[in-house]
Amino acid sequence: MIAAAVGLFLPIGAAWWGLRALRLRPATDSRLTTAAVACCLGIGLSSLTTFLAVSLHLFPGRAFVIGDAVLWLALGTAGWWACRPTSQAAADAAPRPALGLSDWLARAAFAVVVTASFSVPVIEYLSAPHGQWDAWAIWNQKARFFYRAGDGWAAWLAIFWAQPGHPVLVPLSVARLWAYAGEELTLAPALLSGVYGATALAVVMGTLNVARTRAWVAGSVLAAPFAFSHLVAAQTADLPVSMLVVTSLAMLRQDDPRVWRNPQRARSALLLAGLLASLAVWTKNEGAVFLAASALLVAWIALRHGHGRDMVWWVAGAAPVLAVVVWFKLVLTAGASPVYGPSTTASALGYLVLPDRHERIIGLMWPLFQSWGGPWARWSLPVVMGGALGLALTPVGRSGRGVLAVVAAMLIGYYGAYVVTSMELTQLVNTTYERLVMQVWPALVLAALSVGEPAIPALPRSVGGGD
Amino acid sequence: MVGRVQQGLAVLAVVWAIIAAFGAVRGARAQPPDPMAQLEAEFNKLARDLPPAGEVGYLERYEDAGAEDAVRAHYAAQYALVPRVVVSRVGHEFMIVAHGMPRPGHDPRLDGYFLVSVTPEDHRVYRRLVP
Numbered sequence: 001m002i003a004a005a006v007g008l009f010l011p012i013g014a015a016w017w018g019l020r021a022l023r024l025r026p027a028t029d030s031r032l033t034t035a036a037v038a039c040c041l042g043i044g045l046s047s048l049t050t051f052l053a054v055s056l057h058l059f060p061g062r063a064f065v066i067g068d069a070v071l072w073l074a075l076g077t078a079g080w081w082a083c084r085p086t087s088q089a090a091a092d093a094a095p096r097p098a099l100g101l102s103d104w105l106a107r108a109a110f111a112v113v114v115t116a117s118f119s120v121p122v123i124e125y126l127s128a129p130h131g132q133w134d135a136w137a138i139w140n141q142k143a144r145f146f147y148r149a150g151d152g153w154a155a156w157l158a159i160f161w162a163q164p165g166h167p168v169l170v171p172l173s174v175a176r177l178w179a180y181a182g183e184e185l186t187l188a189p190a191l192l193s194g195v196y197g198a199t200a201l202a203v204v205m206g207t208l209n210v211a212r213t214r215a216w217v218a219g220s221v222l223a224a225p226f227a228f229s230h231l232v233a234a235q236t237a238d239l240p241v242s243m244l245v246v247t248s249l250a251m252l253r254q255d256d257p258r259v260w261r262n263p264q265r266a267r268s269a270l271l272l273a274g275l276l277a278s279l280a281v282w283t284k285n286e287g288a289v290f291l292a293a294s295a296l297l298v299a300w301i302a303l304r305h306g307h308g309r310d311m312v313w314w315v316a317g318a319a320p321v322l323a324v325v326v327w328f329k330l331v332l333t334a335g336a337s338p339v340y341g342p343s344t345t346a347s348a349l350g351y352l353v354l355p356d357r358h359e360r361i362i363g364l365m366w367p368l369f370q371s372w373g374g375p376w377a378r379w380s381l382p383v384v385m386g387g388a389l390g391l392a393l394t395p396v397g398r399s400g401r402g403v404l405a406v407v408a409a410m411l412i413g414y415y416g417a418y419v420v421t422s423m424e425l426t427q428l429v430n431t432t433y434e435r436l437v438m439q440v441w442p443a444l445v446l447a448a449l450s451v452g453e454p455a456i457p458a459l460p461r462s463v464g465g466g467d
Numbered sequence: 468m469v470g471r472v473q474q475g476l477a478v479l480a481v482v483w484a485i486i487a488a489f490g491a492v493r494g495a496r497a498q499p500p501d502p503m504a505q506l507e508a509e510f511n512k513l514a515r516d517l518p519p520a521g522e523v524g525y526l527e528r529y530e531d532a533g534a535e536d537a538v539r540a541h542y543a544a545q546y547a548l549v550p551r552v553v554v555s556r557v558g559h560e561f562m563i564v565a566h567g568m569p570r571p572g573h574d575p576r577l578d579g580y581f582l583v584s585v586t587p588e589d590h591r592v593y594r595r596l597v598p
Contacts (some may be wrong), residue, residue, distance in 0.1 A: 137546070223484075436485070
């Protein structure tokens with residue numbers, strides 16, 4: 001297990017030092033946000049190098065592990081070396097403001113909530129070490145194909161229930177850690193799932209600035225529902241999608257206009273947002289819905305700040321990974337039939353204009369909408385949605401508007417998929433609704449707690465600063 | 468005034484979060500036991516009598532083949548026996564016949580096959596001679 005943990009944290013560390021060396025900074029700059037971005041990039045980029053090794057018949061032998069470790073160590077060391085002269089400046093951080101009783105209470109409540117929430121995956125792991133249904137039927141099964149068959153992985157294209165057309169960030173990440181461990185540890189996908197959950201939490205809190213109490217309240221609200229902690233236990237691909245969605249959106253936050261007036265900061269934020277969005281597409285097909293929705297947000301941001309050409313940086317960030325996804329979809333898995341797609345274009349159009357179908361889908365979704373979150377968290381989704389929407393309509397909620405618009409576009413896209421699918425609706429909606437909402441839940445919480453506040457001038461290099 | 472409203476909402480949100488988090492722990496403890504680890508271990512025992520890769524057949528349950536337990540058994544066999552592809556079709560050289568899947572007495576779908584091995588849990592591997 002130690003070897004698997006080393007395999008997980010090597011690329012994350014390399015990404016951390018790489019971000020600092022290349023001076024790639026999120027729009028909302030904080031160490032916690034940068035750490036979250038490093039987690040996303042470390043896991044995402046190492047899945048791509050693993051895919052390259054698989055394609056070159058180098059996976060999963062000892063040579064792969066040594067080569068992979070050397071690669072990430074070398075990149076991390078180079079990054080650390082490049083930013084060594086500036087690391088001293090971090091020690092000059094200004095003191096944080098004193099905390100009041102309410103601040104401490106919010107932090108204590110967060111500790112209680114997170115302890116309870118992260119005990120859920122531990123409890124569930126002890127009774128279901130292989131994860132939930134989709135984990136062993138799809139994601140961990142594909143990881144086994146990569147690990148056991150190497151370049152013969154494509155055999156799973158014949159397994160229709162394994163969603164053969166979905167991209168493979170999650171299975172490759174699991175198989176990579178198994179290669180490090182030298183065995184198929186069930187703890188490896190469980191550890192990864194925990195990191196996905198912790199990263200989503202970190203990015204929301206870091207973006208809202210952990211020097212402020214709202215970040216701790218947001219962390220509590222995000223982690224509390226059973227839907228969240230149950231999905232951390234699931235070992236499926238929905239949580240990494242939600243992690244990448246919220247991290248990409250965090251790069252595009254509009255709460256600090258200075259970022260967008262600084263060309264270097266704006267470009268690095270757009271580059272990271274594009275890269276993270278493309279990794280969401282590399283994780284699951286739903287990532288494509290996010291990519292399309294966030295492209296509109298990026299266009300709006302670029303035009304609003306009079307830097308239309310800066311969109312090129314977002315495209316440059318997304319293009320390399322998207323090229324791999326296109327190759328994967330159009331060449332490697334071209335024969336895989338879409339599981340959820342419409343049978344024909346005519347039938348899809350027919351469904352779109354059928355009032356009975358919309359009525360049926362809304363009828364199926366309504367009770368799930370109310371009960372989403374778990375036994376003691378009913379109505380959490382409507383309340384948070386209403387809160388985010390209400391806040392976005394006020395002047396102090398400006399910074400959450402873009403995030404909310406992307407979330408709305410994604411939910412409309414998912415609803416559209418329900419409308420045009422040829423699958424049996426009752427089972428489809430009942431088995432996917434909770435997970436699809438979970439993909440946008442961290443972004444929704446981010447939007448709902450995005451209350452505009454004056455910047456703290458005393459925190460230039462601490463958790464909330466960095467300039 | 469606005470600050471007090473925000474503080475009040477924050478208190479409500481945190482109290483709700485604590486209640487919901489403990490509800491989540493309760494929900495986790497109430498989850499039914501997962502049979503996958505056991506099923507996987509059972510089907511693993513068949514691996515030594517199957518080819519190392521390629522397609523092998525899987526006999527669907529003679530009735531109500533779409534029931535959750537029947538589907539779960541098929542998927543579990545696939546999960547355990549990767550990198551083989553376990554297809555629910557008769558006619559392959561090797562057939563996996565899980566416990567409770569064949570028709571009691573005589574199942575004509577197994578005509579031409581002979582028994583290769585059987586596990587203590589009554590999962591079987593059948594084979595037919597190919598020209």
